[in-house]
Amino acid sequence: MVRFKNRWLLVEFIPYSKDGASIQSSDSSLSTKQIWSAVRDSVLSNFGDVGWGAVGSSLTVKYFSPTTNLSIIRVAREHHRIAWGAVTLLKALQGKPYIPNVIHVSGTIKQAQLAAITHNREAVARLRAQAKLPAMYQSTYDEYLDSSTKEIEALQD
Template sequence: MVRLKSRYLLIDILYPDPSTWPSTPTSKPPNPQLAIHSPTSDTLTPGFLAKMIRESVAELYGDWGIGKLGGASASGITIKYLSPATSTAIIRCPRAAFRLVWSALTYMSGVPEPGQKRAGTGRERGCVFRVLRVSGTMRKAEEEAIRRARREIVRVKEAEERGVLGGLAGGEIAVVDSVMDVSEDEGMDD
């Protein structure tokens, strides 16, 4: 039996353009860390993402690129995981063509708008596809996605705590320090 060798690309979809960030009901500007990692619309389905990648490979590399992906049907590319909430995906492709897929992702610059009823109508939300990891197994790609998600949660929580408690903690520490200085001075006089 022949084993088909594949590569798994863990990708992150980022939205660096502030005009594409979701609006907040308050007057406070959104946290840039959260806004860049904002959710992707539900119109981006695994099948549509695979189609976008195949079209990008065909545009960049022509028939040779499509042949490396597995032929005219290009069944070699499958989306194993797509989360619109975290804008994360895991793509399986042939081992011989993972660099073609990576370069095609680099040149892709948009996903369907959130308000669209169906994908492919021409209106796109500008984005950047960032390859986070290339792995030989699905398990390692999943572990990396979980590790990165946990790290982002901790980073955002720390930023919120600094923002909320920054003024309070700074003021309390200064008051406590001044009280300690006064009590130490009084103790020296005795």
């Protein structure tokens, strides 16, 4: 039996305004299907049918958080650079401008999960700082951290 080897991309989609001057708040209208179709369109437009043929069978979006705009994408190891390039060349999702930021690339889902949990903690700390809440303040952010950590840890290969 041959093992199918993957690469896991941890991607943050940062929303911004058209003039590029100010960053908007996150929009919860995105879903994993919309991210998958945007990456597919980006692969097709930038790498053509050959790129999609290489990446298409293995590309899946395993996780997306609308609160932090964090996504975990799985792709075959041999062609992960095509998917990585397609993600970084994205300019918009659902007609809204986003800047994709590939935070982490790993060979196992466990390392992607650990990086996602760490990034979520940092993102919540930034949100608390923007809201000028003390670090020990009990809020919905704590509930979000607990639920997102459980959801990320439940992901299976």
